[in-house]
Amino acid sequence: MKNRNCIIRLSRYKTALYRLKALGFVKVFSDNLAEAIGVMPSQVRKDFSLFGISGKKRGGYHIDALIERLNEILGKDKVHTVIIVGCGHIGSALMKYRKFEDGGIKIAAGFDIDPAKHAQDADIPVFPIDRVKPFIKEHNVELAIIAVPDIAAQQVADMLISAGIKGILNFAPIRLRCPEGSIAHNINLELELENLIYFVNVLKKKRVNPDETENA
Amino acid sequence: MKNRNCIIRLSRYKTALYRLKALGFVKVFSDNLAEAIGVMPSQVRKDFSLFGISGKKRGGYHIDALIERLNEILGKDKVHTVIIVGCGHIGSALMKYRKFEDGGIKIAAGFDIDPAKHAQDADIPVFPIDRVKPFIKEHNVELAIIAVPDIAAQQVADMLISAGIKGILNFAPIRLRCPEGSIAHNINLELELENLIYFVNVLKKKRVNPDETENA
DNA sequence: TAGATTGTTAATCGATTAACAATC
DNA sequence: TAGATTGTTAATCGATTAACAATC
Numbered sequence: 111m112k113n114r115n116c117i118i119r120l121s122r123y124k125t126a127l128y129r130l131k132a133l134g135f136v137k138v139f140s141d142n143l144a145e146a147i148g149v150m151p152s153q154v155r156k157d158f159s160l161f162g163i164s165g166k167k168r169g170g171y172h173i174d175a176l177i178e179r180l181n182e183i184l185g186k187d188k189v190h191t192v193i194i195v196g197c198g199h200i201g202s203a204l205m206k207y208r209k210f211e212d213g214g215i216k217i218a219a220g221f222d223i224d225p226a227k228h229a230q231d232a233d234i235p236v237f238p239i240d241r242v243k244p245f246i247k248e249h250n251v252e253l254a255i256i257a258v259p260d261i262a263a264q265q266v267a268d269m270l271i272s273a274g275i276k277g278i279l280n281f282a283p284i285r286l287r288c289p290e291g292s293i294a295h296n297i298n299l300e301l302e303l304e305n306l307i308y309f310v311n312v313l314k315k316k317r318v319n320p321d322e323t324e325n326a
Numbered sequence: 327m328k329n330r331n332c333i334i335r336l337s338r339y340k341t342a343l344y345r346l347k348a349l350g351f352v353k354v355f356s357d358n359l360a361e362a363i364g365v366m367p368s369q370v371r372k373d374f375s376l377f378g379i380s381g382k383k384r385g386g387y388h389i390d391a392l393i394e395r396l397n398e399i400l401g402k403d404k405v406h407t408v409i410i411v412g413c414g415h416i417g418s419a420l421m422k423y424r425k426f427e428d429g430g431i432k433i434a435a436g437f438d439i440d441p442a443k444h445a446q447d448a449d450i451p452v453f454p455i456d457r458v459k460p461f462i463k464e465h466n467v468e469l470a471i472i473a474v475p476d477i478a479a480q481q482v483a484d485m486l487i488s489a490g491i492k493g494i495l496n497f498a499p500i501r502l503r504c505p506e507g508s509i510a511h512n513i514n515l516e517l518e519l520e521n522l523i524y525f526v527n528v529l530k531k532k533r534v535n536p537d538e539t540e541n542a
Numbered sequence: 543t544a545g546a547t548t549g550t551t552a553a554t555c556g557a558t559t560a561a562c563a564a565t566c
Numbered sequence: 567t568a569g570a571t572t573g574t575t576a577a578t579c580g581a582t583t584a585a586c587a588a589t590c
Contacts, residue, residue: 111556117524121517125499139571148501151571152559159573167572168566185523192519203419209499209516252526253519277526279519283341283425285364293529295522297513300425301337303408303469303495306511307401308333310468310493313509327580355547367547368583375549383548384590 122147139170196258197222246273338363355386412474413438462489473497
């Protein structure tokens with residue numbers, strides 16, 4: 111169904127389509143897209159049918175139309191404004207992350223508790239944290255990135271949501287709880303690395319003992 | 327089975343266990359852990375049985391022993407050395423990321439093509455990129471974080487793997503292909519935000535039309 | 543003992559894949 | 567037309583959940 115994996119695949123199809131387009135292709139078949147992102151052709155057609163995307167039997171899908179439709183589904187047909195709360199190492203790196211801008215995501219401002227981080231006249235200004243609520247309301251911001259220490263994260267999230275934020279991308283190593291009507295996705299960097307370490311170890315054991323193979 | 331989700335759950339159990347331990351608890355039941363990370367108690371017991379972790383009927387699991395066992399399974403019973411290739415915004419933020427150090431992950435060095443980034447005497451030194459191969463071999467490094475521009479990422483990955491790297495955590499917005507015996511996990515920041523945007527839009531549609539509800 | 547909790551087996555659920563009729 | 571490709575239905579697969587006997 112229209113679960114997280116499915117939506118992620120839509121993004122990947124889109125990326126692949128931009129590449130094919132740049133290569134001069136005009137239309138594409140489900141096999142091409144399947145191959146490009148590493149799934150079965152029936153998965154591609156299934157995903158598309160879920161969103162009412164149709165091609166032409168024998169003629170495949172028109173790349174331009176498909177990109178446009180995918181962007182529409184993913185909400186990428188308009189620019190989205192995002193604020194970043196917590197301008198430490200991670201937060202300020204994200205403020206300067208180019209792919210956001212290229213992808214129609216506008217980082218409007220940063221907020222931090224530390225006066226040394228404040229920079230009201232910078233390209234992307236950094237304001238004191240107590241300015242975040244009025245800022246959200248004034249600019250109708252719906253998306254926020256949280257990059258504060260873990261102990262502060264839930265409190266910051268609650269505050270942002272009460273001010274009108276609907277979606278949070280959280281880099282603090284804690285799973286945020288959200289009331290209905292808002293949503294948080296968590297990126298836990300240490301967990302990702304820990305996970306990788308596990309699978310590297312599995313790989314190493316396989317080398318030594320190729321019989322006891324288990325799937326990774 | 328022992329898939330990615332299962333391993334991620336092990337990490338989450340571990341986090342929850344440290345918290346319970348800090349709160350003074352000594353033993354824990356499958357319900358407590360289930361509650362803590364938001365799964366069913368039978369999921370917890372199933373996960374544990376997959377790794378031969380056993381408790382006492384009626385007595386639950388001993389927290390200290392459980393933490394130790396989980397760390398062992400996850401390979402966290404030893405310190406892991408990691409290098410970072412690409413010391414731009416993201417790369418240098420990760421170099422300073424405290425949670426890695428706290429979690430027994432040692433960032434040994436950074437590497438960058440840009441001489442302006444080099445800092446051979448810094449706390450975590452940054453070397454020219456052509457020093458990476460000898461460095462990997464000399465220090466037996468198996469893990470790398472890639473934070474270079476997307477066009478360079480695959481080439482860098484190939485080079486690292488040929489030098490002995492087994493696991494790559496990739497921040498370039500491209501899916502790395504790896505030969506057998508090595509593995510890459512990809513973190514695509516724009517895709518994460520795009521995904522969040524989609525689910526926020528679903529939420530907003532639900533508000534307007536609560537009937538046509540679909541699962542997020 | 544009675545009651546609670548594990549460990550495992552069986553049932554359910556949902557997502558992926560295969561198959562194939564429709565049709566260009 | 568013959569052959570290729572879609573769109574959808576049915577089959578498969580795997581992961582999660584429920585159930586329950588064992589036992590502390």
